[in-house]
Amino acid sequence: MQSIVSREFFDAVFEQVQPMYMARPDGAVIYANTGYKDCFRPGINGQSEEEKLTTLPLDHLEIVRQIAETKETETRVVSVRTGKEVEHFVSRHFPIFDESDHLIAICGSFSNSTKQVNAEAKLRLEKRRFLDITRAASDWIWETDAEGRLNFVSDRVVQAVGLPPLLIKGKYLSELGIFKPEEDGSNKAEQAIARHVPFRSVPLEIQDVNGDIKIFNISGVPVFSEKGRFTGYRGTSDDITARLLAEDEALSSKVDLEQAINEITNKNIQLEVTARKAVESARAKNTFLANMSHELRTPLNAIIGFAEVIGLETFGPISDKYREYVGDILNSGKHLLSLIEDILDIARIESDKIPIEIVTTPLGGMVRDALVLVQTHAEEKNLDLSEIKIDKNVNLAVDPTRCLQILVNIIGNAVKFTPQRGKIGLECHIVDDTYADITIWDTGPGIPEEDQDKIFEAFKQAHEGVYSRGTDGVGLGLTLSLKLAQLMGGNISVESSLSTGSRFTVRLCLADENTA
Structure with a gap:
């Protein structure tokens, strides 16, 4: 009767405490309260409920065996999955000796620390998140005590100024560099610190260990205790050198x-x-x-x-x-x-x-009229003009007076500069059913290539060959002819050599009836 009462009393007492067990040094369970059984379910798969009550989980059994050898207390954090969640326990395992100091049992108690572990994990996550955001928002962060001495500087300060945090702690911000003064000579950051008010984006010029000058924007806010006592400053620093x-x-x-x-x-x-x-x-x-x-x-x-x-x-x-x-x-x-x-x-x-008046004008008639005007001079030099003729019917869109003036100028030049018994001819080619290329050629001595561009300039003549100053004229005929041709939508070009004579080509527009 006494043993039963004692057992019931024992159970009544230990059922009220946190999960616990008591086992022999070989791991056999002497006692396990309900909390322990519900949390850790001693035993292994395939064992009956009675067998499970006499066997510890493997990780607890390992602790018991270690204490049996060392005779020392062990404190560990253990975890167990209960459904979809994981619970965490702080466990204390200690040896029990008899009066002869022989190890007779090992007892373990478990305190549920799930909330604390989760809170610490969340705190670490938030701290890591805060540091990531801080690193993204600034180059390094800092903190001072109430006296203004740095008591914390983030590791990134090494990249910024070339010194580890250990060598910076205990210094004032003003010892790191020089704050840029305001226009009135005052120091915005030092004034704010003295009044315990926030300051923002104050340039601080720092010379690193390599002698390079870097400029940082320093921002800080004052920190106060729960009782309102000023405890220091916290702030950030951004490298704005670049x-x-x-x-x-x-x-x-x-x-x-x-x-x-x-x-x-x-x-x-x-x-x-x-x-x-x-x-x-x-x-x-x-x-x-x-x-x-x-x-x-x-x-x-x-x-x-x-x-x-x-x-x-x-x-x-x-x-x-x-x-x-x-x-x-x-x-x-x-x-x-x-x-x-x-x-x-x-x-x-x-x-x-x-004035330019464009009308349809037969080319053949104008060539005959031009030939009449130069005929006398050509006969005096016995020049052959038989090749100056138009065999086909070609109508031009030109000013007749100005077109005749161009033909007379160019044929007249050929007559003037072709030597005795020379020959002058005229050819006509249709280009893209749009233009007529009228080429007047002669058998004169020709024009040097370097002088061919000059002959179209006003009052300019080539100094060698047929256009020398020894010949009559002041060099206006070709200039005027080119300008007139361009006014009528055409152009004049020249091909010449000192051995084959000259070929002047007048390009003029065809009348519409030629392409109808």
């Missing part, structure tokens, strides 16, 4: 760009002034040429008219010698009048005042 260098480079580039723009603007102004002066000069030149042409033509026409009257012997006969002189006066006057007309035409073209 950004400031980029801003300086951008500012320098902006200044350079502004200077370049100013220079370009000044040059544009100078160009506008120069262009305005050039326009005014051109206008003045054209006005002068037009006035001079008019003033010269009036007396020339009188000279030509009087010479013709004298040559006709209207008021009486004259001697042969005077007749020769009158002929020279008449020819010279006509030549000079033609030259003045060319100068006036060029002036009109440059001032866009020359």
